[in-house]
Amino acid sequence: MENSQVPDIVVARLPLYLQMLKRLAKAGEINTSSKDLGFKLGISAAQIRKDLSHFGEFGKQGTGYSIAYLIDCLEDILNVNRVWNMALVGVGFLGHAIVNFQGFNHHGFEIKCIFDADPAKIGQSVAGFEILDIADLEKLIRKHKIQVAMITVDTEHAQDVADKLVRAGIQSILNYAPVILKVPVEIQIQYIDPIIELQHMTYYLK
Amino acid sequence: MENSQVPDIVVARLPLYLQMLKRLAKAGEINTSSKDLGFKLGISAAQIRKDLSHFGEFGKQGTGYSIAYLIDCLEDILNVNRVWNMALVGVGFLGHAIVNFQGFNHHGFEIKCIFDADPAKIGQSVAGFEILDIADLEKLIRKHKIQVAMITVDTEHAQDVADKLVRAGIQSILNYAPVILKVPVEIQIQYIDPIIELQHMTYYLK
DNA sequence: ACATTTTTGTGATAAATTTAACATATGCTA
């Protein structure tokens, strides 16, 4: 995954910083500090400063950080100061919920196409999107210059879909199916799996 | 989070091992090895052996692991050889999708109650569950001996709901709202946030 | 003006995590 100098574990924390900064900005805050941010995120101040130091100097001694400026810098670093086109594959209950979720648009992730394999679903409309035939996936992914895809199909079909997406030239995949997928190393992939998170927590219970 | 001897990062990998083992069992496989498992999960064989060694000896030299036996052992370790009662708070599109998801039941997580604050929703039925008034949350959580909760409300209400759940004696929380919550250290909490995962990936793109 | 407080960015240090290597045990083959 990592080919740069910056450890992936550091990169993984940046979106959390950005989330909190945006929340503070929304609340009308102007400045913050590594101490303040760290307290609010449950992370040490030193770690936040160290993490940011991989990318430059964004603060001022004695004063801390301008929230607006740090947001800009983090958005640059994370490449989210632009719009990313997305596709969703699998329009079941979960796909339905995701298509109706407005949060993606607000963060520069724009759903362009939604696909399903079920002839009964193809052609129907969900939240203003026509459900497209997965047979046309490769063609449409290229046509709409889609870089990111979400997989919300059954476990059994997830690898097939991933293979199709890779062939279509997709760059990153957010997989909701509870299965580890095999994709080329240059493809970014992340997993969302509530069962995994629940089992992680129950280890500590009783 | 961690109060035991075993690093949390090790605990976090166990559910992945369990997921793959169950998949192999379903496919009719009888035995596996750290090498085989590692290849399938994209993890080194040494790490899998090291991780398991924190909990005991589950394999046999020269042969590897019995899949069925290792599944049993991991389920014991993760405390998932029992049923955990769950509540869901917030029946929007996402809550709706989760209530209709059968995967929880198949892994011993049983949704018992679903709550919302919207008078228009309270009393309605979703997938056989009556939407309950969040005003009755504390009473019903105790009555149904619910240990785990999922938060699927708006960002603005998530902390309030978490506070209510903690007062009701919940032990762990799976939070889908895009906000870091403040809960007592003895409460287990995990986050599911697709925006965070997407921003993590876009760092590596173009 | 000057001492005090705050806070950054960073080099040094400590801690945590992963990888490597190997003695030991098991099964298979001839």
Next chain:
DNA sequence: TAGCATATGTTAAATTTATCACAAAAATGT
């Protein structure tokens, strides 16, 4: 039965990650 191949569990080494501590800079107060 002996020899070979396989694979575990574990100790030691290497690597990665987090923490500490402090000089330097900025703001504040007297």
